Amino acid sequence: MNITDLTLVEAIDLLHERIRVRSSSRRAWRVYFANANTLNCACDDPDFRDVLNSADHVFGDGTGVRWAARARGVHLRGNVNGTDLVPALFAAFAGRGYRFFLLGSTPELIGRASLRAEALFPGWTLAGAHHGYLSEQETADLVRHINEARPDVLLVGMGHPVQERWIKEHAHELDVPVCMAVGGLFEYWGGHLARAPLWMRKLGMEWVHIMLQQPHKMRRYLMGNPRFLARVAMDTLHQWRAKLERWLP
Secondary structure, three states, rough: OOOOOOHHHHHHHHHHHHHHHHOOOOOOOOEEOOOOOHHHHHHHOOOHHHHHHOOOEEEEEOOOHOOOHHOOOOOOOOOOOHHHHHHHHHHHHHOOOOOEEEOOOOOOHHHHHHHHHHHHOOEEEEEEEEEOOOOHHHHHHHHHHHHHHOOEEEEEEEOOOOOHHHHHHHHHHHHOOEEEEEOOHHHOOOOOOOOHHHHHHOOOOOOOOOHHHHHHHHHHHHHHHHHHHHHHHHHHHHHHHHHHHOOOO
16 A cells, blocks of 8 residues: 655645646545554455555554554654644635535534534635435435535545545545545544543554543454554564565575
8 A cells, every 4th residue: 555655734735736726627536544443454355455545645644554664664754644634734724715525424423513613714614514324315416415515625534444435436426626534533523532632642642542532442442453563563574584585595
């Protein structure tokens, strides 16, 4: 999988340029974020791995991804996650007439998230919002509604792999410059989750804060993180073995 190696500031500029020159190709840019859990799912599910590989940009989210990249000899310059990138993008380019659309979560939570987003980002216009529980017909109607609303950014928060699959399936139908899979962002905006203190984020320990607020995710972190590290270790061993085989007669 190709991780787009940019700092947060560079990622903001990249996305803004796409928004600014709004393409007539009528295909949304697919922007995803890969953390340890995402990559575990990609290892277990080849179809989901193909979805990630088809993205226009995948940003590395979290300490685990940086460790995995370093084991491959790549030093990622930034930790780019949707929870930080979206507010930073909206703050950097407020007051330019840009519009955003929220898709995902429950009707109640997306309603609260929409109100919070409007309050947080008065320099952007909320073009619309819709929950993420959709029938096939509702999806077709929603795509038309999104295109009529003409947002510059579509934020899809359905949890992975659902959100990435949804974006891949409908990107060619969406007249939106940028479509981002944002995971639990709406839970923060809707008041279900609080951000970890800055010191925890700097140490790469935000997952601990999330786990304490959402104990049902304990299995994902306590079993998934060691599993991911084991995969990184095995991959590193395979690389060393391959090098030794090339060196030995």
